[in-house]
Amino acid sequence: MTSPPFFFLKAPFLFFHRFFSKKFRRAMAAVHRKHHQKQPSPTKLPVNGDGKVMIFNVEEGLLKPSSPYFFSYFMLVAFEASGLLRATALLMLYPLIRLVGQEMGLKIMVMISFFGVKKENFRIGSSVLPKFFLNDVGLEAFEALRKGKKRIGFSNVFPQVMIESFLRDYLEVEEVVGRELKVFCGYFVGLMDEKVKVSSLFNLINHDQEEEEKEKESDVFDKNGNLIGICGSQKGYDFQLLSSICNEIYTVGEAEKKRWKQLPRDNFPKPLVFHDGRLALNPTPFDTFALFIWLPFAPILAFIRIFAYMCLPPILSYPINALSGMNVTVSNPINKTKSNNNNNQGLLYVCNHRTLLDPLYISAALGINKPTAVTYSLSPISEFLSPIRTVRLTRNRNQDATLMAQLLSKGDGNLIVCPEGTTCREPYLLRFSPLFTEISKKIVPVANDTHVTMFYGTTASGFKCFDPFFFLMNPKPSYIVKRLDMVDGLLFGSSNDDQNCSSRFDVANFVQSEIGKALGFECTKLTRRDKYLILAGNEGIVHSK
Numbered sequence: 035m036t037s038p039p040f041f042f043l044k045a046p047f048l049f050f051h052r053f054f055s056k057k058f059r060r061a062m063a064a065v066h067r068k069h070h071q072k073q074p075s076p077t078k079l080p081v082n083g084d085g086k087v088m089i090f091n092v093e094e095g096l097l098k099p100s101s102p103y104f105f106s107y108f109m110l111v112a113f114e115a116s117g118l119l120r121a122t123a124l125l126m127l128y129p130l131i132r133l134v135g136q137e138m139g140l141k142i143m144v145m146i147s148f149f150g151v152k153k154e155n156f157r158i159g160s161s162v163l164p165k166f167f168l169n170d171v172g173l174e175a176f177e178a179l180r181k182g183k184k185r186i187g188f189s190n191v192f193p194q195v196m197i198e199s200f201l202r203d204y205l206e207v208e209e210v211v212g213r214e215l216k217v218f219c220g221y222f223v224g225l226m227d228e229k230v231k232v233s234s235l236f237n238l239i240n241h242d243q244e245e246e247e248k249e250k251e252s253d254v255f256d257k258n259g260n261l262i263g264i265c266g267s268q269k270g271y272d273f274q275l276l277s278s279i280c281n282e283i284y285t286v287g288e289a290e291k292k293r294w295k296q297l298p299r300d301n302f303p304k305p306l307v308f309h310d311g312r313l314a315l316n317p318t319p320f321d322t323f324a325l326f327i328w329l330p331f332a333p334i335l336a337f338i339r340i341f342a343y344m345c346l347p348p349i350l351s352y353p354i355n356a357l358s359g360m361n362v363t364v365s366n367p368i369n370k371t372k373s374n375n376n377n378n379q380g381l382l383y384v385c386n387h388r389t390l391l392d393p394l395y396i397s398a399a400l401g402i403n404k405p406t407a408v409t410y411s412l413s414p415i416s417e418f419l420s421p422i423r424t425v426r427l428t429r430n431r432n433q434d435a436t437l438m439a440q441l442l443s444k445g446d447g448n449l450i451v452c453p454e455g456t457t458c459r460e461p462y463l464l465r466f467s468p469l470f471t472e473i474s475k476k477i478v479p480v481a482n483d484t485h486v487t488m489f490y491g492t493t494a495s496g497f498k499c500f501d502p503f504f505f506l507m508n509p510k511p512s513y514i515v516k517r518l519d520m521v522d523g524l525l526f527g528s529s530n531d532d533q534n535c536s537s538r539f540d541v542a543n544f545v546q547s548e549i550g551k552a553l554g555f556e557c558t559k560l561t562r563r564d565k566y567l568i569l570a571g572n573e574g575i576v577h578s579k
Contacts, residue, residue, distance in 0.1 A: 079178040079264065080284055086260040088182035089235060089280060092189040092197055092212075094266030096179070097170045099291050100318075103136055104191060107163060108143040109317040111196070114162050114310075115151050118329075125322050140191060141226070144215070148193075149224030153217050157495065160199035161569045162311035167200040168302065169316070172294030175264075175286070176205070176301065182262065184208050186238050190229040190272060206303045209238040229271060235279060307462045307560060310494045310569045312504060314486045325488060332488075332507035335359075339506045344421050348398070361512040364399040380404075380441070380448040382523075384470055385480040386463055386549050387452035389491040390416060390501050391513075396450060396480055397422060399515040404447035408438060410455055410562075413499040423447075431469065438473045449473075453542065455562040457492040461555045464562070468542035471523045479518040479545050481552035486511050494569035516552050521545055 080088070090096055093104065100106060105128065113121040124146045131139035179185050186209045187201050194212030201207035211234050216225040263276030263283040276283050299306070315321050335358055342354040355362075383402065385392055393407035406423045417424050425441065427434045442449055453466040470477065484491070484505070491505025505511055523541055543557075550557045566572055 078284060078290075079174060079286065080181070080262050080282070082181065084181065085183050086262050087184045087186065088179050088262050088264065089186045089188070089276060090175075090179060090264040091266060091272045092187050092201070093191045094270075094272060095264035095284075095286055096172065096175050096187070097167070098172045098294050098296070099288055100170055102132060103139045103143065105131070105143070105319055106317045106322075107166065107192070107196065108147045109322055110162055110166060110311070110313065111147040111158050113313060113317065114158050115147070115156065120146060121322070122326070125319070125326065128319050144193065144226055145224035147224075148215060148222040151222045153220055153222060156195060156222075157569070157571065158311075159195045159197070160203070161309060161495070163196055164200040164204050165306055165309040166316060167197070168204060168297065168306060171205070171297040172291060173297045173301070174294050176297050178264070179205075179207075183260075186211070186235065188212070188230045188235065193226055204302060204304050204306060211235065211238060230275065235275070305462070305556075307458065307460055307558060308494075308565050308568050309459065310496075312489050312493065312496065314490050314508075315488055328488065328509065332509075333503075335509075336503055336506040340419075343394070343398075344419075359510040360506075361510060362395060362399055363512070363514045365514075365516040367400050367517065380444070381476050381478050382438075382442060382470060382474040383448060383450045383478045383480050384466075384545055385450065385452055385482055386553070386555075387454045387457045388459075388482055388484045389457060389505050390498070391491070391505060392452060392482055393422060393424075393450040394420075395513045396482060396515055399513070400480070400517055402448050402450070405450055406441055406447050407450045408434075408441075411498075413497075415499040416502065435469060435472055438470075442474055453545075456565055458565070459490060459492060461553070462560075463546055463550050463555050463557045464565070465559050466542040466546040468538040471538045471541040473523070475523050477521040477523045477541075477545065479521060479548050479552075481514075481516040481518060481549040483514040483553055484512065485514075494566055514553075518548055518552060521548070 109121060109124055112124045124143065127142060127146065131142050134142070185205075185207045187197070187207045188211040189197055190213065192212050193215045194210065195215065197212050198210045201210045211230050213226045213229065216223045216227075261280040261282075263280035265272035265276055265283065265285060267273065267287070268285055273283065273285065313325075315325065317325065339355055339358055339360060342351040342358075346354065381402075383396065383400075383405075385396055390412070393405060396402065397405035404423075406425060407420075408425050408427055409417075410427050410429065412424060412426065417426075425437065427437070438449060438451070441447065451470050453468075453470050454464040455467060456464065458464055486505065486508045487510060488508050489504040491501050491511075493501060521541065521544065546557050549555070
């Protein structure tokens with residue numbers, strides 16, 4: 035038994051020990067419960083958005099991680115809108131851009147990319163950037179956004195002229211808010227407004243509401259609980275912006291975005307059939323640096339390939355082009371022992387159109403004797419340098435049909451025609467004009483495809499005379515040529531009744547479908563006029579003076 039003096043000395047210690055240990059155990063239990071309690075993950079996306087409005091940050095809630103401060107998109111603007119000099123300046127200032135931080139770095143990139151560019155002529159946002167933006171869209175983010183009733187995209191990085199067409203035209207985003215660029219006398223001055231404000235988003239939220247709903251309080255959406263926000267870190271400005279108007283906010287971390295899959299082409303709400311620009315690669319800082327190292331050697335290589343093809347016999351030019359990196363794959367070439375014509379008439383070769391060099395590579399790969407290429411709008415320089423004969427069409431149906439029939443009736447040559455009327459880069463075929471079905475009974479479909487790594491050999495708004503040159507400047511360009519089975523044309527003679535009119539289109543559609551099957555391309559009803567209206571804002575017709 036403890037003695038009384040010792041008990042009184044020990045009693046305070048026992049009291050405080052039991053009190054603090056009980057309090058400590060309660061605190062630890064609370065921490066344990068809080069740690070294991072099921073809470074919304076900071077890196078997940080909304081699962082159900084039926085009937086709700088999705089407000090998302092473009093760079094944080096839609097695009098996969100890219101180069102710091104999205105350098106590649108501004109490099110595209112600098113290169114495509116202004117040329118090599120401005121792109122060089124932007125690349126040289128990249129270390130400074132990284133040092134000064136994101137906001138100041140963005141201002142530097144905007145100044146270099148946009149200063150002095152005419153606003154009316156700026157079409158990079160609709161003709162060039164959508165392809166590169168679509169390649170960076172995360173599949174998981176896209177599927178989450180598609181579940182909402184309405185989508186509102188905003189960006190505190192990109193000016194609105196860079197993202198609006200991409201979001202509205204290809205992802206079907208109803209409203210877009212970006213940073214506005216300052217304009218003076220119709221030209222961009224390289225300055226942009228401050229970040230997106232709450233009032234701008236509220237105006238978009240209430241834009242499509244009925245008049246009676248506009249008279250209600252501005253937080254009607256909060257009361258109904260149908261606003262969902264998607265952004266990046268909780269410490270960023272975007273989270274604070276959305277927290278004042280959204281009922282639910284989902285944050286996406288960089289680790290989660292790295293696991294996103296790329297949005298497949300088949301999932302595009304609107305197919306990307308047309309795009310413009312010279313750059314075929316995504317100009318990240320490293321790839322842009324490699325491109326600039328290659329540029330001094332590219333023209334030399336292009337001249338070597340042109341000289342070998344035009345000035346040397348095939349027995350020498352083919353090995354030289356192969357050693358220079360040019361790759362040509364041929365399927366089903368012509369058997370010259372069986373290519374004689376009983377009717378003393380040349381063959382009509384019908385091909386899809388990838389570059390201006392299609393007739394050259396088709397005639398060389400298939401061994402076509404005395405080829406003649408018919409063109410609609412070829413530059414005089416390209417006509418002068420062409421090693422094969424070219425004939426310009428007038429776009430008058432009767433005159434062109436007569437001219438093509440005369441060329442074939444001579445019997446000493448073969449005709450190569452591209453019925454699409456213009457080039458298409460993507461795996462699609464434009465509508466085939468049925469004019470070729472009225473010219474000859476012997477139609478030889480030819481499917482051809484190209485592959486480039488740095489430069490595209492086509493353009494809708496640039497100088498077309500440089501198209502072949504840009505194609506040959508690639509380190510390893512390639513051509514695939516496939517000769518298909520012959521098709522009979524002129525199925526119902528030359529009368530102009532309705533039955534015969536439908537047959538001409540049937541033959542043209544059949545040839546188009548056969549070429550599409552051979553290449554794995556999708557057939558469309560789009561035309562040359564559609565392409566130039568989308569990319570250049572005109573109908574693609576040069577009126578002679």
